[in-house]
Amino acid sequence: MGGGEGSTARELLRHNTIDQVIIYDIDEEVVDFCKSYLVANGKTFCNPRLRVIINDARAELEAGEERFDVIVGDLADPIDGGPCYKLYTKFFYDFTVKPRPKEGGIFVTQAGPAGIFRHTEVFSSIYNTLRQLTTFADVATYTAHIPSYADIWGWVMVKIITLS
Numbered sequence: 001m002g003g004g005e006g007s008t009a010r011e012l013l014r015h016n017t018i019d020q021v022i023i024y025d026i027d028e029e030v031v032d033f034c035k036s037y038l039v040a041n042g043k044t045f046c047n048p049r050l051r052v053i054i055n056d057a058r059a060e061l062e063a064g065e066e067r068f069d070v071i072v073g074d075l076a077d078p079i080d081g082g083p084c085y086k087l088y089t090k091f092f093y094d095f096t097v098k099p100r101p102k103e104g105g106i107f108v109t110q111a112g113p114a115g116i117f118r119h120t121e122v123f124s125s126i127y128n129t130l131r132q133l134t135t136f137a138d139v140a141t142y143t144a145h146i147p148s149y150a151d152i153w154g155w156v157m158v159k160i161i162t163l164s
Helices: 007-013 028-037 057-063 090-097 123-131
Strands: 021-025 050-054 068-073 101-113 136-146 151-160
Touching: 007 021, 021 028, 021 057, 028 050, 057 090, 090 101, 090 123, 101 123, 123 136, 123 151
Parallel strands: 021 050, 068 101
Antiparallel strands: 101 151, 136 151
16 A cells, blocks of 8 residues: 555565565556656566556555455555545554455554654554454564654554454
8 A cells, every 4th residue: 555656565576475566556646756766666666576556545455356465554644634544544454454465464554753752643543543453463563763764663563363
């Protein structure tokens, strides 16, 4: 979901065990710009294992039948009223994300600044939202220093349990 600049796809496609990466990104202009001018990701968009679908990730996940081993949310932060706000809600996670991974699949989302002074901006609320859902097990966080953000950045990862 998101990731139209190609960086997440680039990192996933480094692994030969990955059969296919699909980018669902709503902003065709960003994707086209990055294909043309973001040199670090230029080869990514030529990889035959990559499919780029220009559409709302939510709409694609809700309409599709495909199931995934891993779903990555590489979206803008959930700022109230922002373009991605609804992609960080309990409703979205429970009714749109949960049905899409294969049994035991993984969902991971970027969760914004996670340092000691800024983790309350969005990181803590994303983590707490995912912890509230009983169909997700093994909710875990991880962080890394991202020099271009000048901060510690966080992600939340969950293993999906499908209750049949």
